Amino acid sequence: EVQLVESGGGLVQPGGSLRLSCAASGFTFSSYWMSWVRQAPGKGLEWVANIKQDGSEKYYVDSVKGRFTISRDNAKNSLYLQMNSLRAEDTAVYYCARGVSYFHYWGQGTLVTVSS
Amino acid sequence: QSVLTQPPSVSAAPGQKVTISCSGSSSNIGNNYVSWYQQLPGTAPKLLIYDNNKRPSGIPDRFSGSKSGTSATLGITGLQTGDEADYYCGTWDSSLSAAVFGGGTQLTVL
Numbered sequence: 001e002v003q004l005v006e007s008g009g010g011l012v013q014p015g016g017s018l019r020l021s022c023a024a025s026g027f028t029f030s031s032y033w034m035s036w037v038r039q040a041p042g043k044g045l046e047w048v049a050n051i052k053q054d055g056s057e058k059y060y061v062d063s064v065k066g067r068f069t070i071s072r073d074n075a076k077n078s079l080y081l082q083m084n085s086l087r088a089e090d091t092a093v094y095y096c097a098r099g100v101s102y103f104h105y106w107g108q109g110t111l112v113t114v115s116s
Numbered sequence: 117q118s119v120l121t122q123p124p125s126v127s128a129a130p131g132q133k134v135t136i137s138c139s140g141s142s143s144n145i146g147n148n149y150v151s152w153y154q155q156l157p158g159t160a161p162k163l164l165i166y167d168n169n170k171r172p173s174g175i176p177d178r179f180s181g182s183k184s185g186t187s188a189t190l191g192i193t194g195l196q197t198g199d200e201a202d203y204y205c206g207t208w209d210s211s212l213s214a215a216v217f218g219g220g221t222q223l224t225v226l
Contacts, residue, residue, distance in 0.1 A: 035215065037161075037215075044118065044202075044204065044217060044218070044219045044220040045153070045155075045161065045204050045206070045217040045220070046217065047206075047214060047215035047216065047217065050215065059213050059214060060214075061214055062212075062214075095160055095161070100208070100215070101148065101149065101151070101206075101207065101208035101215055102149065102151035102163065102166040102167070102206065103151070103153075103161070103163060103206075104163050104166070104172060105163075106160040106161055106162070107160065108160055109160055
């Protein structure tokens with residue numbers, strides 16, 4: 001059974017940093033592109049970033065470029081999102097998802113709240 | 117403002133059929149595959165359709181997808197109260213080098 005389990009969310013002040021993690025199991029992690037997708041409270045889905053199987057290619061939505069970094073550790077079957085210079089508008093549930101242009105499996109999400 | 121345009125809401129009676137549209141451009145829907153997701157309240161999204169019209173294992177054939185030009189459509193037949201959810205279309209945008217979603221459509225089964 002494919003499982004994606006996010007962790008690392010919480011309350012952070014504007015300008016602060018947070019690192020999200022996603023533990024993958026039930027499939028060959030190193031064979032798939034992986035993505036982060038977020039959803040602000042009461043809003044729609046917004047793709048944030050994705051990363052190729054070997055980490056050689058990464059893409060970001062414009063609003064997080066230069067502030068967020070996606071990475072992965074295939075030995076640990078884990079995906080990460082380092083978030084710096086956080087803003088109030090980054091408040092959202094962050095989902096880890098398998099795929100690059102469509103997302104077959106999703107985690108349960110982790111809530112990030114940016115507020116003073 | 118979402119790159120892909122969906123109607124905010126649709127409604128239909130139990131047992132009836134409903135369609136949800138998703139409009140884009142040549143840089144996204146026009147030249148890439150479309151996917152559709154169902155999000156029940158308080159849960160993570162679930163993939164319903166990928167590659168325009170393919171259903172993952174376990175998704176009933178009441179759900180169907182189609183694409184024509186720069187638009188795509190999700191169809192749901194035999195509506196059930198359990199189908200009440202938000203539905204999102206998605207695709208890759210080659211100009212933005214980004215995955216994009218529609219703003220979502222709330223389905224009400226009257």
